[in-house]
Amino acid sequence: MLDHSFLLYGANGYTGELIARYAAGFGLRPILAGRNKQALEQLGDELKLPVRVFALDNKAAMQQALQEVSVVVNAAGPYDFTARQLVEACIAERRHYLDLNGDAIIYDMIRTYDDAAKDSGIMLLPGAGYDVVPTDCLALWLKQQMPDARSLKIAFAVLNSSLSRGTAINTVLKLGLPGLSRIDGKLVEEPVGKRGMYVRFPGMKKKIFTMSLPWGDLSTAYVSTGIPNIETYINIHKAAWLLLKGQGAYNWLLKTKLVRGIANRIVRSQSPGPDKATRDKTNTLIWAQVSNAKGATLTANMVVPEAYTLTAMAALLITQKVLNNEYKAGYQTPASAYGAALIMEIEGVKREIVAE
Template identity: 50%
Template sequence: MQQNSFLLYGANGYTGELIARYAAQYNLQPVLAGRNETALRALATRLQLPYKVISLDDTAALVQALKAVKFVIHAAGPFHLTAQPMVEACIQAGTHYLDINGDITVFEMLQQYDQAAKDAGIMVLPGAGFDVVPTDCIAVLLKTLLPDASDLKLAFATSGGGVSHGTAMSMAYKLGEGGAVRRAGKIVRTSLGHHGRWIDFGPKKLFTMSIPWGDVATAYFSTGIPNITAYTGIPLNVYRLLKLQRLFNWLLRTSFVRNIIKKKIGQRPSGPTDEMRSKAYSLVWGQVYNTAGRKATVTLKSPDGYTLTMYSCLLMAQKICNGEWKVGYQTPGTAYGAEFVMEIPGVERDIIIANHR
């Protein structure tokens, strides 16, 4: 086993290919893996990297491949279909698990493997990318600033860039499913965009709506704060249209509509170009309150989501190679602390503490 080698499953996807391209900058050598031999061979030839063709259905082959490395970066979604076979193979192999998932249900499912991961002596850390590194690190920092916080609100907005096939497909699977928040420690299902509000991100003030972002699951594990809502930036006129979506959720959940949308996604480019990514950026905001009326706010500016995901995964990979990891189920914040996000190139942060709302 090479000290700097790891399995990159889903390497021929948009984000996987990005991680593979930049791995050498972190002195890492991924073994490219997935199901599409033609795409993998082409990428492996271009980057001069080894590759393996493995199906997630072939448990024996997957476990064998995982035993040859210290950890896997699992980048092949949709994760509600792919995460379970991969994490179970990792537990059998004794191999650390990272993924770039952002689905609440997947975070909750993987948390159920905490004891099995501890027994196997491995770390299981989903959400190693934009979902949910910057928001989770902000949540952990805010908990430190206001230890008795009862409410946590998190938001993000993007400027420029675009959406990859994988992200779009994951969204297609969730059409018509509604939203989610955490109340009194429990996840509560709501309508999508049940709450809209203006948020001052620092550089600009933007309208946002509530969404079922991964932090509804992970931030509770990271901080124990019982009430959590996540938001994303959206044009006000689009928000007004989305408020009507609940009338058509039954239609959006049909396989007929979802298959039409998936076909359209397949006809689009695989994701934003390097030039688009270089001009894009993300804004992140977090705020906590306690029952006495104190609050703390953190704002952050970062590269676009795909660039941040690439850097974040490779930084974590480097840390694992250096023996820096924690056993069991982890979030980015519990494994590497609130300051981890500041190790990512291009990230800027501001902290505001106020005595009253």
């Protein structure tokens, strides 16, 4: 077992390939894994990296692959279909588990394995990428400065970029499903876009409209900060948000196999994700605000590299730490494991308190 080696499952996907290409810069050597033999071997030949081909329902092959490493990074979404299998395998084989998931429901599912992970002496840390490293660290940073905070709002804007094919496919699978918010410590279903607000993101002259959307922080920020009321928002054209207000009338249609099939075919016909030129010239903007029972508020802004670039860098940074035996056993969020300063270890990140 090499102390700079880890298993990268889903390495042939858009984000998995980015991680594989960035790994050498972190002194790491991933073993490329997944189901697509041709794509994996092509990438492995190019990067001079070993390849392991197996599906997650092949428990013998998965167990054999896990014997070679101490850390698994799951980059194979949708995580509804991959997280549980790999988490259980990692617990059984005493291997640390990281993933790039951004779904609050999946986070809460993985959290149920906390005791089992502690018994095995391993760490389970989903959300080791853009979902949710920067926002999780920002939430804890604000909580540290307002210990009595009772509410948290987080908004983000990804401008001049696009979704990866994998993220878009996951979005298709969620068409017509309800959104979420955290109210008094509990996840509560609500319509996607139930709330809208204008936000002044860092560096922007004008405020940008955002709408409520379920994001992983509804789970992770609650674990990291204990704040019982959490809302998450994303930038969107206000006209599109107004259209969503009538979603009750057509949500049934969005959930049909016909509509999802059409959307899926459209997604698969598009490019895998933003190219390097787009990633290099794009930043992701984050705004967050906490408030207490007295009505006092504290607001912060953060600028980070483009979302997919940040995902690769954050996942490799955390993998590097785990391989250096810097980890906490059990279920962890990025901030609970490594503190609010973790995100500041990534080049190009800026954060500040905003004057009210």
